[in-house]
Amino acid sequence: MKVTVCVKRVPSTATRIKVGGDGKAIDEAGVEFVLNPYDEFAVEEALKQVDAAGGGEVTILSLGPEAITKELRTCLAMGAAKAVHLVHDAPFRDPLTVARVLVEEIKAQEPDLVLFGRQAVDNDNGQIGVMVATLLGFPAVPDVTELTIADGKARASREVEGGATEVYEVPLPCVITAQKGLNEPRYPNLKGIMAAKKKPIETKEPSLPDPAQTLESLALPPERSEGKIVGEGAEAVPELLRLLRDEASAL
Numbered sequence: 001m002k003v004t005v006c007v008k009r010v011p012s013t014a015t016r017i018k019v020g021g022d023g024k025a026i027d028e029a030g031v032e033f034v035l036n037p038y039d040e041f042a043v044e045e046a047l048k049q050v051d052a053a054g055g056g057e058v059t060i061l062s063l064g065p066e067a068i069t070k071e072l073r074t075c076l077a078m079g080a081a082k083a084v085h086l087v088h089d090a091p092f093r094d095p096l097t098v099a100r101v102l103v104e105e106i107k108a109q110e111p112d113l114v115l116f117g118r119q120a121v122d123n124d125n126g127q128i129g130v131m132v133a134t135l136l137g138f139p140a141v142p143d144v145t146e147l148t149i150a151d152g153k154a155r156a157s158r159e160v161e162g163g164a165t166e167v168y169e170v171p172l173p174c175v176i177t178a179q180k181g182l183n184e185p186r187y188p189n190l191k192g193i194m195a196a197k198k199k200p201i202e203t204k205e206p207s208l209p210d211p212a213q214t215l216e217s218l219a220l221p222p223e224r225s226e227g228k229i230v231g232e233g234a235e236a237v238p239e240l241l242r243l244l245r246d247e248a249s250a251l
Contacts, residue, residue, distance in 0.1 A: 001056035001149075003046040004111040006102055006132070007039040007075060009068040010122040023217050025091035035071040038117025040185040041178035046115050047079045048183060049149055057081045059109060063101055065089045069201060076196035077188030083201045084109075094213035099131035101206045106136065113154070116177045118143050126177075133175035140175040141168045145182050 011017060012032040020027040043060070050056040060075040060083040062068055072083040084105060106114060114133075119126035126142075133140030145165075146157040155169045156176060188196070230239045244250045 001050050001053040001113065002109065002111045003050060003056065003058045003113045003115060004061055004106055004109050005039070005042050005046045005058060005075070005080070005115045006061050006128070007043065007071065007117070008036045008062060008120045008122075009033050009064050009071045010036045010120050013037075013121055017220070019218050019220060023219070024215050025218065033067065033071070035074050036117050036120045036122075038119060038121070038178060038180070040117075041180065041182045042115040042117050042176075043075050043078055043080065044183045044185040045147060045176075045178055046113070047186075049113065049147070053149070056112075059084060059111070061102065061105055061109075062086065063088055063093065063098055063206070072201055073196050074188060076199040076201075077192040078186055079192060080199075082199055085201055085203045086206045087203055088206065088208065092215040093208075094211050095125050095127040096131060096212040097208060099128050099135060100209055102128070102132055103135045104206070105204075106132065112172045113149070114138065114173065114175045116175070118177045118179050129175055129177040136173075136175070138173050138175050139170035140177070141170060142177040143179040144176050145179050147176060147182065 010033065011026065012034045015031050017031070018027040019025075043058070046058045050058055058080040060072055060080045062072060062083070063086040066087065066089070068085060072085060076083060086101060086105065114136075116129035116132070118129070130140050130142055141154070141156040141158060143158045144156045145159055148155045149172070152172050153169055154172060154174050154176065155167065157165050157167050158179065160166055228243070230236050230243060
């Protein structure tokens with residue numbers, strides 16, 4: 001089985017973000033970057049499915065700056081066989097443009113399965129996986145929490161609102177986006193880390209199409225106003241209701 005996993009380098013969710021001087025990108029000074037957490041589930045699932053199939057190859061694919069080599073090495077240390085780095089340094093890349101670039105490389109790889117994290121935690125778009133599937137003409141199941149592959153088909157479960165579970169069966173090749181709960185990503189051990197140093201990372205400079213979107217400005221959300229104490233106990237309820245109705249327009 002051949003599996004391609006698309007990953008992204010993102011700021012850690014524990015990092016304090018500041019807007020850069022140009023107002024169109026974050027100030028990266030002091031920012032810790034990591035492998036997108038949802039992508040860790042995708043990498044782990046690719047490794048599990050290859051093992052279950054009795055063999056195969058997991059290829060990591062990413063579009064991003066030179067610095068993403070660290071995150072690619074992490075994926076290789078987990079057990080992926082090789083990585084392809086599509087080098088592009090622009091801080092903003094709209095989802096459709098990214099999808100179009102990834103599709104050209106995925107076509108060349110001819111995988112049986114394409115995996116993404118459900119979304120990247122920086123922009124939270126959650127669009128690229130299904131866009132790639134549409135452009136490839138592959139069936140897609142997003143936000144998957146359970147995946148079984150057999151007889152050329154993928155059986156995928158996903159949770160929906162209300163606590164219900166939907167189950168889909170689609171033919172391979174297909175695109176799956178991984179949700180938290182799909183698996184427990186492994187930690188690279190010393191043997192894997194040493195082996196990753198010798199695994200290939202192929203670099204390419206893709207030709208990007210004209211962007212479908214442009215970023216005009218970037219700003220942090222306004223600070224929340226201070227809270228208000230309206231009283232204590234049952235006596236405070238009428239005033240609380242009045243404030244919710246008249247000031248917050250919540251009633």
